[in-house]
Amino acid sequence: MKRQYYSLRSTPVESIMSPEVDWKAKAAAKAASISDAIPETWRIPEPIVTADAQRDITGPYLHKYLTGDEIEITETNAVGIVRKVADGEWRAETVARAFCHRAALAHQYVSCLHEVFFDAAIQNAVALDEYYRQHGKPIGPLHGLPVSLKDQMHVKGVETTMGYVGWIGTFQGKQGTGLEKQFESEIVTELRSLGAVLYCKTSVPQTLMSAETMNNIIGYTFNPKNRNLSSGGSSGGEGALISLRGSPIGFGTDYSGSIRMPAAFNGLYGIRPSSGRLPYQGMANSMDGQNTVLSVVGPLSHSPADLRLMLESILSRQPWLHDPAVVEMPWRPDIVQATEKLVHSGQRLVFGMMSCDGEVQPHPPILRALALVQKALNCQGHDIIDWAPPSHKLAVDIVQTCWLYDGGEDVHHSFGLSGEPIAEQIGWIYGSQAREQMNASDIARNNVAKRDYQKEYMEYWNSTSETSGTGRPVEAVIMPAGEAVATRQGCATYGGYTTALSALDWTVVTIPITTVDKDVDPVNSSFSSLSDFDALIQQGYIPETYDGAHVSLQLLGRRFQEEKLLVLADYIGKTVASYISTSLGKK
Structure with a gap:
């Protein structure tokens, strides 16, 4: 039976077929080159165990392939790594080799890498060690820190395919530009100057427009915590790699949830900064020049301290x-400092909380996570108020309208370079061919709608100073990062919880809360659907399938509140962990 995929409006996808051409040979050769770049001694000799036999391969599962020193290094967070390298306790080369090895293992299990340049990374690390030997100090605050990159970021000497077969051997699909493997994105240049060691680029879905990561080059990127599930998209390779400790920290991008979903699905902290806070200059992208809702770049890692x-x-x-x-x-x-003083002052803080956006109701584990956070914060003397902002559906419509300003011409051009087929998960957006482009008046109308929506949301936030009881608006808003803890391959999905916030262009941080427990998170027998699509989404929750998966939430702040949100995310994460630990101790 053919699978169907659904948009927010629950529209079935048309069947998309392409003639079989030489794209398969190109894709296979590219996939082989990734595997061939992995040293023979790091290749897994036995067949990769199936998800049925071992769904969770995080934590100690990969230890059998690693030395004790490699385990210690790769399970140290980014802050700890730079401290040990700066103190001379660890050499940058040793750290680089450990993460290259673990990244190689991760790729063999979940297909999370697009580019492997381990040799160049180790040479760079050796040079950093020599600098340290000569000068007695690190070259910068990231000296010797391995950093992985989503395959939108150009690195000299390395290809960027962004998941398109037609981009292989080109510069963003163009031949003879002289920029092939010669151009570098601004953020990459900055990372190098800070002392970071770059060693791999991670997988993305075709077009970047999917909550699952899959393409015709490396296939499907699975979730390491539960390989029945997706690692998310479009920064799915980053999420999977960091989850498996094949990277201590890496960069993704977020247009309508592409940092937040992979961070949430993989139990990581991730930040979507407001546009204009971090450099995006020189990155590959889909729909480049669409400026109504901008894609932003941000890091994912295991702690807010790393993101800071x-x-x-x-x-x-x-x-x-x-x-x-x-x-x-x-x-x-x-x-x-002001936020840290606030959270540790003993003052009563007030947070907003949204449990449903009015369109699709979250699955039971997410509702449990929201209740956990509320109880944990209440125990610390803080209050939660219901968050009932302007319609999130309107915000989703604004963002989704941007996707087709050009009628899909950009993405269809890239597909046409090779003749490769479009994945069904993307087909519901773009169809089998480009459509009529929107005119200037249509685009202007959407720009005005976005501006009006931002104003309305801003004033709603301001109004909470009258209802919070503190004289201040809410400090931040806690809400689901999706209707499900992770997408399932080929199943109906809903991205409204992340997409809506992109229309605001405010700061959002993802916080891991707990994991699914099939015995604690049964199907909601009293569920009452809001719509047929809501019912379809709820039917997709199968406790046995989701068992063990990460459960995460989003924390929303206002524009350019990155500093404040990271302090609050750290506080909430630790408060919830302490509450869970104390609750278990009482049982």
């Missing part, structure tokens, strides 16, 4: 001098 290290380091390079879209806004330690 990365943002503070990048901003120390004054990226606004090299990217015209970056706002001149250095890292603001005064906001960090």
